[in-house]
Amino acid sequence: MMDFRNVDKLNRRDMIRGTAMLGAGAAFMQPLPLWAQSGTMTDIRKAAEAGKDASIKRIRDWIALPSIAAENRSMAEGAAYMAELAKDAGFTNVEIVPTDGHPGVFGTIDVGAPRTLGIYFMYDVKQFDPAEWSSPPLEGQMVERPGFGQAIMGRGAVNQKGPEATFLAALHAIRAAGRKLPVNIVLVCEGEEEIGSPHFRQIATKPNILAALKKCEGIFIPFASQGKTGNVTVNLGSKGIIELELIASGEKWGRGPKGDVHSSLKAMVDSPAWRLVQALQTLVTPDGNKPAIEGWYENVRPLTDREKSLIREAAKAGDEAAQKQALGITHWIDNLSYPDALTRLAQEPTVNIEGLVAGYTGPGGKTVLPGKAVAKLDLRLVPNQTRAEAEKKLRAHLDKHGFTDVEVNVSGGYDPTEVAEDSRLVRSELATYKKLGVVTSINPRMAGSWPGATFTAPPVSIPAAHFGIGHGSGAHAPDEYFLIDSTNPKVAGLVDATMGFAEFLYVLAAIK
Template identity: 75%
Template sequence: MTGLPYFPTDRRTLLRSSMLLGAGAALLPGAGFAQSDARAAIRAAAAANTAADIKRIQDWIALPTIAAENRNVPEGAAYMEELARAAGFTGVRQVPTDGVPGVVGFMDNGARQTLGIYFMYDVKQFDPAEWSSPPLEARIVDKPDWGKAIMGRGAVNQKGPEATFLAALHAMKAAGVTPPVNIALICEGEEEIGSPHFRQIAETPDVLAALKKCSGIFIPASWQGPTGAVNVNLGSKGVVELELVASGEKWGRGPKGDIHSSQKAAVDSPVWRLVHALNTLVTPDGNTVAIDGWFENVRPLTEREKELVRQAAAAGNEELTKASLGITHWIDDLSFEDAMIRLAGQPTVNIEGLVAGYTGPGGKTVLPGRGVAKLDLRLVPNQTRDEAVRKLRAHLDAQGFPDVEVNVSGGYDPTETAEDSALIRAELAAYAALGVEARLNPRLAGSWPGATFTAPPVSIPAGHFGLGHGSGAHAPDEYYVVESTNPKVAGITDATMGYVEIMYQLAALA
């Protein structure tokens, strides 16, 4: 599921962020809800539960599970179990993996349709010194143009939206209303490191059986911009996260550890070797992948997909989008429309970080014995994670870098969901009932492990759904709006009712 004012830029949300400005919406309290049915009672219960719903988010933020640091792993899984049980799920348990455990729960409401819900209970690392408010205190702050918001690590990515989905179940329980769908809940604690063991959870026999009954599955999201409009994503790019490591020890040249930099005149540098290896992965401008065979399985965007991108770009605000990203030009000086088409359709190799030698204040004259480049590879249909890693390794070998290590930490394939699937139809119907403008988006440039659901053996539609607003995922000062001052953007009660609405819309599908 990162800090721009209203443009999340984490690996799940970048395309959406650049295409919605200018679209109009009218989110009104209770909009789309027939006052004679159960929704009115549910809304009253949701409003009464507001303080408890906000505290639920704050308490969850106070207990961060950070897989990359092995922080609070047992505690995080146990807390996820507590949240699921309190919301009414049965059969709640931890599912062990070769890494961090998952959590599953089920709700059999005797309904005809079953809805799958995906949660991640882990969050990104943080440096408290970079925050204006302590990242684990989840204080309520004023966000100009948005309203009151919870600020803390995980506020919008993804604990705020997920806890708001749970708030919908609490409101239905308080109103004495049985949800109109059955629900299968599947949670993981490793999404922020690329979900390396998530398939082990999803393919556990009883979990797999429950998932296969679902008409679709979504991750709760809060992606409304200032106009209130939302995107309905028909897919997401895949991702591979990895490190390339060059060392004197593996190379057989250069030092095994750091030595005095004066020795460079006589000794090879593993860090320069890493730089040269990186240069072979892309064209000289860094903009196009040059790994051997990289594009042979890439499925180009269809004309329908390109048209959807063009429509969104035409309705957008290019200058405001550039400002939100802190840029003045698109890649290769492309037009806004062409840049957005490229964003949806192009696979990438990105350097997340470079680490070697001394990086503290001042200088330290060393010749490092080891250099590390942290990369992410974004994949489009019909690429796969395994193919990408295999081709990267073969390319480095062919270019004369067999000693450069490729250490994969996680990742997953791209995902695609049919426009006429039950999940997408229910999402569009729910947004329409709420008076929210929704625009079909062919592919999210960010990534999430939806391929676990869309590919065999699960093979169900998967996507994102939700109202509300937040930003700053992966960045300092992450926040989630709970009391909106923008009438077109949902606060926590309206966002809660959004999850109620999609349940009723899915239940009504033939």
């Protein structure tokens, strides 16, 4: 693994030849007719290093403003702050975009370049309980992460404010170095990603925003993609998701109490909580591992031979023991082998219970029979499933099994995302990682979700993906962090991650 500081010294012939580090994606590499002019990256790095303290402050100040869509907390302030960040980084025509929910932000940088890149941001974060954190979640304190180095800790640090602020740092560094951006940039940002992006399509299809997006070679979300080995996985898509609640209540059922009653009455009163449990049991096979909703697999596209081979290659490079340790498990589902478990991870749609709430859940007992029970679910979708199809089939399934009274309240979601392996966006990612000396593998589909389908589907219809080096962890969990000063020579700290984004812009401008 090379020192990231030396990437601008790479021999051009070595950059465009040699494919060992690119793994299966090498077949799609094209020679690059032009890299950044000599000295450009050196100047940009000097500017990035000089602006490091300002970059850290930018992340810390952003962490201090927690815009939480699920709690309707500081959403207007979050959008306004995002707009100011965009203006400060050089975006013009910046506007706060109203929706039927929380607002988005849009802006452009037009330098008259032949190519345009789209960038997707989210300014919202997940909820948090300060009591669960070892460092105050809104203070952005520096902490030591063994095996990585000094990191900034706080809600949103890695998901996604740290990586997003690092991309902005690249724009600041390029400008401070007196260099012209090699591509035009379109920024589209939302504040509802953490609740399933229920109104994001309204932003992306607003006429002026849609017109700008359709000019883009593709769009990516900034991402901290490195673990301890420094290797990166390039994902050719992501699963879709639906977030919802199933609610069983005595009021809707017409049986059981309308409110909580004494538990001794269970001998003669129906239980909405058991009603919900029975409804949930019909959604999956007895072991809970496979959706059993009628027609659920009707449109599921099986993995291709190419996709299966990519997964097998990724399994060879993966660390199964470390992954199990990180997850706190000892076995994969159905006792599958590691390659088979990874294949199932990419292939299978899921029905997951996020949480169950009914009656009293505090210390000790309260001997009540609850009048209402709620299950929070997420349903992960794979190509060629759609959100609309899945919602319709879930409702039909519950009705068929006699649960017409069980309410289905969908809060958000979107379709799966797919991006072509030979798209200019993906080839630019692979070429940039190659230039940076980062070992890559290609994965057919990320098990997680993001609203990339808003871009890949009509009317936008452009490639969408993740990109970025650097490291962070703890998304949606306590002690979330983003690496600033790396002590691991294989993993990028803040300045190197900043340079990774700068490199990508020049590669995208040059690649055929």
